[in-house]
Amino acid sequence: MTVDTDSLRPELEAGLAQLDLEPALAAPLLDYLALLARWNATYNLTAIRDPREMLAKHLLDSLAMQPFVRGIGTLADLGTGPGLPGIPLAIATPGLQVTLVESNGKKARFLREAVRQLKLGNVQVAESRIEAFRPGTTFDAITARALATLPLILQLGGHLPGPDGRLLAMKGVLPDDEIAALPAGWRVAAIYPLRVPGLSAERHLLEIVRTRA
């Protein structure tokens, strides 16, 4: 099965322009979208099945946090599912090394295939549970979208950022209860409202850092 995503190019280019991203990114992003839509028909990688809906809710939503990873060297995307937000961020940020952490075997298989077919030289796939992932190095930042509460994300993956590392968490409405329940040793450094082209829902990026002793 082939999925024609070419008709989505104008909408994607308009969204990229709103996010101050290069229109040339549309081609590799549409290749990823086509691959995701094709595999999704068989492997059920995401509940969103319509490529047009995927464009706003997956691609542009992921890319809305791209300004926050521009200066970063290494990022681990925890519970990445089919590569969200990690793959769009890696495509839009060639200097960023992205590690996709996912325990589900069929999703990990899709991720390896996406890296191979899309020639994503700055992406590594770790088929692992987050809490068991011991890469032997730390990351400048971890991120997670639609994975868990903030306390649980830090419980699972708090060992992965380095001493100056951070959690860049994508959330909808501000989760005040989750913020109040952050584990000891972590604090919210900043909260940024995100604007996602084509979506009216509230979105936020929370920057969570280690507290100093």
Ligand SMILES: C[S@@+](CC[C@H](N)C(=O)[O-])C[C@H]1O[C@@H](n2cnc3c(N)ncnc32)[C@H](O)[C@@H]1O
């Ligand atoms: C709701 S999906 C979100 C996927 C993606 N981040 C997104 O925004 O569409 C959560 C993903 O996290 C994975 N996951 C949940 N707990 C995990 C764990 N402890 N270790 C690794 N992956 C996990 C699941 O297999 C699933 O693919």
